[in-house]
Amino acid sequence: NAGVTQTPKFRVLKTGQSMTLLCAQDMNHEYMYWYRQDPGMGLRLIHYSVGEGTTAKGEVPDGYNVSRLKKQNFLLGLESAAPSQTSVYFCASSYLRAATGDYGYTFGSGTRLTVV
Amino acid sequence: AQSVTQLGSHVSVSEGALVLLRCNYSSSVPPYLFWYVQYPNQGLQLLLKYTSAATLVKGINGFEAEFKKSETSFHLTKPSAHMSDAAEYFCAVTRQNTGGFKTIFGAGTRLFVKA
Numbered sequence A: 001n002a003g004v005t006q007t008p009k010f011r012v013l014k015t016g017q018s019m020t021l022l023c024a025q026d027m028n029h030e031y032m033y034w035y036r037q038d039p040g041m042g043l044r045l046i047h048y049s050v051g052e053g054t055t056a057k058g059e060v061p062d063g064y065n066v067s068r069l070k071k072q073n074f075l076l077g078l079e080s081a082a083p084s085q086t087s088v089y090f091c092a093s094s095y096l097r098a099a100t101g102d103y104g105y106t107f108g109s110g111t112r113l114t115v116v
Numbered sequence B: 001a002q003s004v005t006q007l008g009s010h011v012s013v014s015e016g017a018l019v020l021l022r023c024n025y026s027s028s029v030p031p032y033l034f035w036y037v038q039y040p041n042q043g044l045q046l047l048l049k050y051t052s053a054a055t056l057v058k059g060i061n062g063f064e065a066e067f068k069k070s071e072t073s074f075h076l077t078k079p080s081a082h083m084s085d086a087a088e089y090f091c092a093v094t095r096q097n098t099g100g101f102k103t104i105f106g107a108g109t110r111l112f113v114k115a
Helices: none
Strands: A004-007 A010-013 A019-025 A031-037 A043-051 A054-057 A065-067 A073-078 A087-097 A102-107 A111-115 B003-007 B010-014 B019-026 B032-038 B044-050 B056-058 B064-068 B073-078 B087-097 B100-105 B109-114
Touching: A004 A087, A019 A031, A019 A087, A019 A111, A031 A073, A031 B100, A043 A065, A043 A073, A043 B100, A073 A087, A087 B100, A102 B032, A102 B044, A102 B087, B003 B087, B003 B100, B010 B019, B019 B032, B019 B087, B019 B109, B032 B064, B032 B073, B044 B056, B044 B064, B044 B073, B073 B087
Parallel strands: A010 A111, B010 B109
Antiparallel strands: A004 A019, A019 A073, A031 A043, A031 A087, A043 A054, A065 A073, A087 A102, A087 A111, B003 B019, B019 B073, B032 B044, B032 B087, B056 B064, B064 B073, B087 B100, B087 B109
């Protein structure tokens, strides 16, 4: 099925460890995003990409890095995990149909990360 | 700065009662507006969206929302709540800027449905 796939779904890290979260979309969307979701705070944008080879900082980028080497993939890296990065991470991609002005988002199912 | 405010972090209704979840936004230009639903341990699922067509937008599961520019609101309603509607709901605003599209999410409203 077409959509946004995130791996892994769950992960437990020790403080100081590193890891990479993978997001893959097969809808040929230009824009991709990484969010974190914490109780009572909605979704906060970490980094985003407006196309292959480009990335930009969002609202809460500190402690994270991203790469978009291929259009369909958007990787989120934690170089040295901290307990404050315990969260649920969501990837999303978006489209704009210029002819109709239709705009939409598709979300992945999330990665639950715990840093101990 | 663009912002989205969802009034009430928790809303409780009885089964069969009207559901009203409030969302107000600040935006200097007409935005794209969305409502998403999130069930426990799942991702966000699109309920409905406003993209400058009809101001009254109908979504899935009997939900609808009305865009009121004068009130900068996009409240979500459903005439009769069902137990399966219990979930968290997020309002989101997207507008285009020089860096592409930027989306801001509200903090969410958790809907409880009592039998």
